[in-house]
Amino acid sequence: MLQIDDLHVKVGDREVLSGVDLEVPSGQICVLFGPNGSGKTTLLHTIMGFSEYKIVKGKIYFMDKDITDMPINERAKMGLGILLQRPPNIVGLKLKDLAEAANSGYIDTVKAAEELGLVNFLERDVNVGFSGGELKRSELLQLSVQDPCFLLLDEPESGVDMESIDLVGRKIHNLLYSKKRCGLEKGACDKSALVITHTGQILDYIDADCAYVMRGGQIMCSGRPRDILRDIREKGYGECIKCRMIKL
Numbered sequence: 096m097l098q099i100d101d102l103h104v105k106v107g108d109r110e111v112l113s114g115v116d117l118e119v120p121s122g123q124i125c126v127l128f129g130p131n132g133s134g135k136t137t138l139l140h141t142i143m144g145f146s147e148y149k150i151v152k153g154k155i156y157f158m159d160k161d162i163t164d165m166p167i168n169e170r171a172k173m174g175l176g177i178l179l180q181r182p183p184n185i186v187g188l189k190l191k192d193l194a195e196a197a198n199s200g201y202i203d204t205v206k207a208a209e210e211l212g213l214v215n216f217l218e219r220d221v222n223v224g225f226s227g228g229e230l231k232r233s234e235l236l237q238l239s240v241q242d243p244c245f246l247l248l249d250e251p252e253s254g255v256d257m258e259s260i261d262l263v264g265r266k267i268h269n270l271l272y273s274k275k276r277c278g279l280e281k282g283a284c285d286k287s288a289l290v291i292t293h294t295g296q297i298l299d300y301i302d303a304d305c306a307y308v309m310r311g312g313q314i315m316c317s318g319r320p321r322d323i324l325r326d327i328r329e330k331g332y333g334e335c336i337k338c339r340m341i342k343l
């Protein structure tokens with residue numbers, strides 16, 4: 096579904112990703128762990144196609160197509176969607192209008208907002224004055240109505256309170272485990288995802304198949320999500336790569 100080969104990415108003058116190899120097979124959910132500043136968000140933004148991330152070497156393939164140079168809007172049309180770690184405020188654009196623009200055409204925006212407790216936010220400017228947890232729900236609303244077949248989730252649970260985590264977790268579960276019309280051909284497909292998490296709380300809601308650990312702009316190892324999370328909790332990132340993991 097998604098294959099990344101020897102990806103080198105510069106942000107400004109700095110090479111942040113230095114040879115990333117990663118694969119997410121069709122219908123699978125992979126988790127991406129890594130310390131602060133290791134390049135996780137940079138990887139997701141590069142996959143989505145944000146223009147400030149310059150690919151200097153390597154390739155990105157999505158649904159067997161080389162998307163390395165494809166514009167962001169075409170990637171979205173193919174079925175890539177992202178939940179941002181730090182979404183921007185958009186003054187002058189109401190959340191309802193953005194959600195309607197992102198809507199795939201078969202989701203009721205107001206109903207989706209109701210499910211996320213966001214009905215009263217639809218007439219507000221996108222993210223302006225939203226609390227940390229409200230920002231995540233706003234992102235999730237936009238993703239829900241877009242209903243992509245490949246979800247890039249950047250710390251979906253961070254900043255979300257204990258009660259709302261259940262709401263967010265169940266919504267992500269529903270999004271991932273519903274079939275959808277997928278890609279340019281609009282055939283049915285199983286959804287896939289690449290999910291960044293520090294706490295692992297989201298693993299209570301999704302049955303993740305694999306995990307990668309990123310350090311210094313490279314994938315250091317991969318393995319079973321729960322095993323890797325336990326190693327990181329017990330030994331930290333410095334030790335985890337020596338334990339029970341398959342070196343790529």
Ligand SMILES: Nc1ncnc2c1ncn2[C@@H]1O[C@H](COP(=O)(O)OP(=O)(O)OP(=O)(O)O)[C@@H](O)[C@H]1O
Pocket residue numbers: 106107109111129130131132133134135136137138180
């Ligand atoms: N526009 C930029 N200009 C300069 N450096 C940048 C820019 N964007 C990212 N970086 C740097 O690239 C590195 C990787 O950042 P990134 O946001 O990808 O890390 P991360 O793994 O997502 O971290 P976190 O867990 O804290 O979210 C960081 O050192 C960051 O400061």
Ligand SMILES: [Mg+2]
Pocket residue numbers: 135136137180249
């Ligand atoms: Mg990040």
